[in-house]
Amino acid sequence: MQELIKYSGLKDLNEDEQVRLKNLVEKEFPKIQRLAKEISSFNINIKVMKKETKKRYMINMKLQSNGKIFVTKNKDTERGGDWDLNKEVHKELKALIGELKHHYKNNVGRWKLGGIKGLLKKFES
Numbered sequence: 210m211q212e213l214i215k216y217s218g219l220k221d222l223n224e225d226e227q228v229r230l231k232n233l234v235e236k237e238f239p240k241i242q243r244l245a246k247e248i249s250s251f252n253i254n255i256k257v258m259k260k261e262t263k264k265r266y267m268i269n270m271k272l273q274s275n276g277k278i279f280v281t282k283n284k285d286t287e288r289g290g291d292w293d294l295n296k297e298v299h300k301e302l303k304a305l306i307g308e309l310k311h312h313y314k315n316n317v318g319r320w321k322l323g324g325i326k327g328l329l330k331k332f333e334s
Contacts, residue, residue: 222255233299245279251271252271253271254271256268268290268301272309279309
């Protein structure tokens with residue numbers, strides 16, 4: 210699992226932030242692996258913008274699976290990124306999982322697979 214995940218921009222984070230980032234990503238990585246069966250690489254780019262005493266974190270993720278590339282990107286604008294590292298990581302992971310679900314259509318409800326007739330058969334038996 211560790212060999213698939215590659216981080217860039219870690220030098221801008223302190224030790225505590227690096228540990229939090231890696232723990233959050235490794236916690237959600239099995240869910241990503243289930244959705245995208247064969248992952249060839251997973252790159253996470255961290256960009257830190259400092260304003261006086263506060264830091265603004267911007268995270269971009271790129272996942273390559275079965276010849277398809279899934280990317281989550283923030284725009285370098287005032288609204289891009291977040292002041293809280295945990296919140297930004299969760300937001301980007303959620304966006305990546307949403308893209309995977311959309312591409313592989315795993316979020317289709319089970320009742321839709323059989324249509325109306327399949328739904329009625331379930332209730333008859």
